[in-house]
Amino acid sequence: MNKSIRTSRRAFLAGTAGLVIGTYLAPRGLRAQEAAAGGGGNPLPQPNAFVRIAPDDTVTVIVKHIEFGQGPNTGLATLVAEELDADWSQMRAESAPANDETYKNFAFGSQGTGGSTAMANSYMQMRQVGAMARAMLVAAAAAEWGVPAEEITVEKGKISHPSGQSSSFGAFAEAAAQQQPPAEPVLKDPANFTLIGTDLPKLDTQKKTNGSAIFGMDQYPDGVQTVVLARPPKFGATPGSVDDAAALAVPGVNAVHTLPQGVAVYADSTFAALRGRDALSIEWDESGAETRSSAAMEQEWAAAAKAGGAVVEEEGDLSGLEAEGVEVMEAEFMFPFLAHAPMEPLNGIIEVSGGEARASYGAQFPGGDQMTIAQVLGIDPTAVTVEVTLAGGSFGRRAQQDAHFAAELASVAKAAGDGAYKLVWTREDDIRGGYYRPMTAHYLRAGLDGDGNITGWQNDLANQSIMIGSPMGEMMGAKEIDPTSFEGSNMLPYDFGGRRVSWTKMDAGVPVLWWRSVGSSHTATAVEVFLDELLEAGGKDAVQGRLDLLKEDATRERAVIEKVAEIANWQGRSANGKGYGMAYAKSFGTYVAQIAEVEDRGGVPHVTKVWCAVDCGVAVNPNVIRAQMEGGIGYGLGAALFDEIVIAEGGEVVQSNFDDYRMLRIAEMPAVEVAIIDSTADPTGVGEPGVPPIAPAVINGWRGLTGQKIRRLPIVQPMV
């Protein structure tokens, strides 16, 4: 990982309107090459822009993280605007196209969004870009006005000199492009921030409230055909014989092609494509299909967890469990497969002609997708353009390390030849399409002494690995142990007097993927629910009990737990006929504690209010942070209450759409109060960390109210 930024003259685009600042991260090899070539002449990656200042005064930030609701467009524009001293009204944002070198995510080594890394990754880089642009504008103004650059000030998009000279950015955009970029851009003292830390309005709200925002599915290139696929009914099945006569007879259907992924229907309109798909008659080859039911897998997973696996963390030893007078308690938890179900199902445009391809969609790992499209089409990656559009949510679904959607999109074009195609997944394709949050079994065991103190903690997990065997797993060194399978069950801030975590990798033909907060989507529940039960059994308060267990250096953990108890006016696990559940989890570097207020409505928990304290370092945009906590709470609550992908005996997925895969609705959404801890630490992510604590907080609150222990999610079992 190399976070230093180098600039070069050649990184500044000439010939485009105004000042365009491109910085690139030169890998060591490239730098050596550059040095060997005397610093010139050697081909560098195409200079690429991070910010564009136009003669009309607009400042456009090119954002390398995809915008699907978590606010990177607004956040990264804020960082640039801060150091540039721009006025917020002149800021714009657009998505960067695929370019793994220029737009790499430092956390992955390639271009991509995920792991709540956007702000952590771009905080320094985008501030540096803003500072560079500012320095170059100032240098241009100094030259034009014949004054020392040090005497020039910039404020709210206005460049001024005490002599009375002043100008907007646009007038100097061209001249600034001719200036030497500063070798070491000087960044502001955070004490002088005027934009970072304020509730700036989001850049995309207006377009998202008048219907004009263009998402992947909203694109209609000339002559585009809509394509839908009939997909195998079981994971691992493939198309066998196909009778497409009836499909081809549907008016508007142009072609049917069998692809590795399924049978594709090409039509002039979406409805014709759907009708054509309905009319297909397909025999599937199920010889390689996964046929186990999820119920059968549950039993296997649970047995594997209980048997114990590879020890992935050990702190002290578990002798405290065997000590005299110690009561050993145990718990088994089961977490189901979960679909992400973003509101906009997967879809994308691909246009192929003359050996070149252009794809445009909500690509979360565009660099890898570009390579995959090139591979499938048998062309050079340089002949493939991937444009990144707005996307209607992801929650992990578009973060495809195997590039399966890109491969399918390219297959659609390869089978049909030159032309423009829009591949659309229906909701049924989405819910039944796999790439689920892995089903996970937890087995926990702990000792309690006569004073109610925990004397040891054992947590054994079993689930499929998301990373092992994948390109990203290779890159990140996940060969035998996949940390995303158990993250959140290890590295706990609590002193349990001895702790051991083990993991068993399970295998199944059901494709799995990271689901908003990944491992912490289940580990936080297992840990925080079992801990809460132990504290209660030991006669301890849920808040004070946790605080007493915190290790000495767990100061940020302590602060969020104390803060949430304060804003919730914590009185204990139940009061006035309501239950109150406490839970804490750190994920992706961000500390979150929540308290849920739970009522009993006909034997079902109803959550009326959630208090949330979050420490994500510097709060770049508090309003966005609050929104992500609200959203994370709602997303996690819906899953905890209702969601489960069930695979029937034989291997078919039972659920298919929002009628049987139940989404949280407005009446079930609690009021949310968020407190953000003041911090000067480097910012960390907020897209995912709101999720992990909500399920355990609700489960603990429900137990506080009813005494019932929840061991299996979802809490509300379907009445099928």
Add this chain to the structure above:
Amino acid sequence: MTNLTVNGKEVTWDIDPETPLLWALRDHEKLTGTKFGCGVAQCGACTVMLNGMPRRSCVTPIGTLEGAEVTTIEGMEGAEFEAVQTAWQGIDVPQCGWCQSGQIMSATALLQMNGAPTDEDIDNAMAGNVCRCATYVRVRQAIHDAAKTMEG
């Protein structure tokens, strides 16, 4: 052949009368503010105004719409709509944004019928609009804010 009015303009669709209004609006009129979310009237992303009332366009065949007046988010106007839109922008309701046209259509219809909705009224009127980003806290707040501006 179906003749109807979309956003005040007369249109004629010479396509399969069973085509859902959603796909006619998107594929044929390129009115992409109306979104596809489920296709079975379970999520509300496709909500439009049909003769002044909110309607799920994904389950409305165009063959039933001869002479109808359809309004999509792009063609909406009026005091309630503007109040809702302004309130939505005021507290940055949208996250990913995909469901928001439908949310705004339903909220506008609610305010047209009930100028001072309670939380329960909002729960009932907005029950059919799913938001996976769970912007519900702000949807509720924005509807109350819009009602207040209408009063004032």
